[in-house]
Amino acid sequence: MAMRLEAIALLALGSMTVGAASRGPANATARWAAIPGRVEPTPCPEGWLADGDVCVPLPLEGQEGPELTDVANAHRDRRGQWVRYDQIPRLPERPVDYDLYRYPIAPGMPGGHSVISGYDLDQPNERQRRGPTLSHVGHGGVDLPQKKGAPIVMVPLEHQEGDAEVLFVGDLFGRTVITLHALREGGQVREYVLLFGHLDAPAMGLAKGAHLASGDLVGTVGDTGSPELVHLHLEARRVRATVNIRNEPGYKLVANECTVVCDPRNVLPLK
Numbered sequence: 001m002a003m004r005l006e007a008i009a010l011l012a013l014g015s016m017t018v019g020a021a022s023r024g025p026a027n028a029t030a031r032w033a034a035i036p037g038r039v040e041p042t043p044c045p046e047g048w049l050a051d052g053d054v055c056v057p058l059p060l061e062g063q064e065g066p067e068l069t070d071v072a073n074a075h076r077d078r079r080g081q082w083v084r085y086d087q088i089p090r091l092p093e094r095p096v097d098y099d100l101y102r103y104p105i106a107p108g109m110p111g112g113h114s115v116i117s118g119y120d121l122d123q124p125n126e127r128q129r130r131g132p133t134l135s136h137v138g139h140g141g142v143d144l145p146q147k148k149g150a151p152i153v154m155v156p157l158e159h160q161e162g163d164a165e166v167l168f169v170g171d172l173f174g175r176t177v178i179t180l181h182a183l184r185e186g187g188q189v190r191e192y193v194l195l196f197g198h199l200d201a202p203a204m205g206l207a208k209g210a211h212l213a214s215g216d217l218v219g220t221v222g223d224t225g226s227p228e229l230v231h232l233h234l235e236a237r238r239v240r241a242t243v244n245i246r247n248e249p250g251y252k253l254v255a256n257e258c259t260v261v262c263d264p265r266n267v268l269p270l271k
């Protein structure tokens, strides 16, 4: 048993980042240790393991990714209507800092930063993105500015199995490519789609059914459907379990009834 626990512990440590390990129960452990005269309780809560002075979560046997669950949220759309939708917020163990993740394009902002506008569909109505030229309230993805024509290359998502598969090439968020990814999550394989919006052009010859491995060209950055704002809109959505997503038309791939919008930090790979 001791050997087995050790092996699991190594697995757990291997999958953690410094950022993730320094939050949550880790801080609780530090507080316990700081109270003078207090008998130190079990250093880490059940299901967690000490790594130096921090605690890291033990993965359950047979699990690779945590189970992501969707929650309801709502906002007022531009006509003033109250709209309810499902969304999957960032998991607490995933780092908040967008700079810790890998993106399909090179950083396009000073200081090596990538993200100019992040995910806010988990926020209350009044804190979601609005602007005079924005057609939608709230933001279900990340905006990554770059030069027009800059290459967009596939990055494998966390816990991804196999290559990505192209589901859609056409006009949706300007010129758009949507890919399908199988992720091992909570002991089972779940399907996610990635939406690449506002492209200057999709990769030459890219069509539904094509497979994209890590580093393969998806397309080039542009401003289609987003005049004068050259950037990549990257959005992650989880396919609902009952939906056969390959049979759905393009607009349904991003409809709440087929896919649930997800904080991209849950699925993007860490640097």
Ligand SMILES: [Zn+2]
Pocket (backbone or CB within 6 Å): 139, 141, 142, 143, 232, 233, 234
């Ligand atoms: Zn966007």
